[in-house]
Amino acid sequence: MKQRSDKKARAGLEDMSHKAYHAIRKMLYHKELVPGQKIVYRELTERLDMSPTPVIQALSWLEFQGLAFRKPNCGYYITPCSLEELEELFEIRELLEPSLIPAVIENLDEEGLEELKSALEAHRSAAKNVYSKERLFRNREFHLTLASLSKKHNRIRILQNIFDVLFLKYGGSYLSFSSLNAFNREHQKIYDCVAAKKIKEARKLLSKHTANVKEQIVSSYKQMIEEKHNLEF
Structure with missing residues (x-):
């Protein structure tokens, strides 16, 4: 008892x-x-x-x-935000996400492709919304849906944690709407290559996409720090 x-x-x-x-x-x-x-x-x-x-x-x-x-x-x-943390998180993404593509395509079936298509369309629909956090949430879901198709559970868990830190700490204040629209087009290209089971092209596009996101966010974050420093008195 x-x-x-x-x-x-x-x-x-x-x-x-x-x-x-x-x-x-x-x-x-x-x-x-x-x-x-x-x-x-x-x-x-x-x-x-x-x-x-x-x-x-x-x-x-x-x-x-x-x-x-x-x-x-x-x-x-x-935990405070820092440029070092932001850069490191994206460095891990740059290594981790493309590494999952061969397993994604190996395990890809009609159900998985439909899940990825739904995530892609959800992000496209959110791109019409001026509320940037909704767009970022759908961006996160696209990437995690893509990763989940690999069935590499430990790496997926690491990636989920990275997105949690990026999403909850850094949010979407460092991305312009034009950048988010460009990323939506890049998602479409990644989806097309995955659907066609083109491993090399999909890895290359995903690597380039992650590098583009990193460049945009790190540049905007640096600008924000500089502006904050200049305003201090």
């Missing part, structure tokens, strides 16, 4: 921790928590209407993802 009770209690704690984890992610998405900000336990637990234990567990998961960090005797903070 006691074992069943303990198991039920652990399951309940894990469920609350997951709720806290997703709630904090949503706060990051809406910029209610921002990079560099100290997380005040009391305020967070009151807002989420939870005890400290599941909240701390959720923060430890975010720390593992690189979205938060803990200072001894000070508590948790949202």
Whole structure:
């Protein structure tokens, strides 16, 4: 009886921790928590209407993802943005995403191609929306759908984490609408090559696409840092 009770209690704690984890992610998405900000336990637990234990567990998961960090005797903070991190995340993407293409095409079937087509069309439809975060979300979904077709689960998990950090910390403020439209056209070319099972061409296009995104975002981020520096007084 006691074992069943303990198991039920652990399951309940894990469920609350997951709720806290997703709630904090949503706060990051809406910029209610921002990079560099100290997380005040009391305020967070009151807002989420939870005890400290599941909240701390959720923060430890975010720390593992690189979205938060803990200072001894000070508590948790949202990890600050940095140019070095941004460049490194894209360097990993440049290596990881094209490496999945051979497995994507090897495992490709009609169902997988239809999933990729749906993700492509969702991004194209979102491109008409002036709300840039919706477009970025659909961009993320296209890339993760493409990667998922490889069935390389460990590499997919790494890629998901990279997109989480890029999406939740850096958002879409560093991309122009014209850039997003250009990326939509590049997605179409990648899809066409995958559908035609042209491994070499698909890898080349995906590598070029990722490099283009990196160049746009890093350049815009550098400009933002410079403008912020010039405004300081």
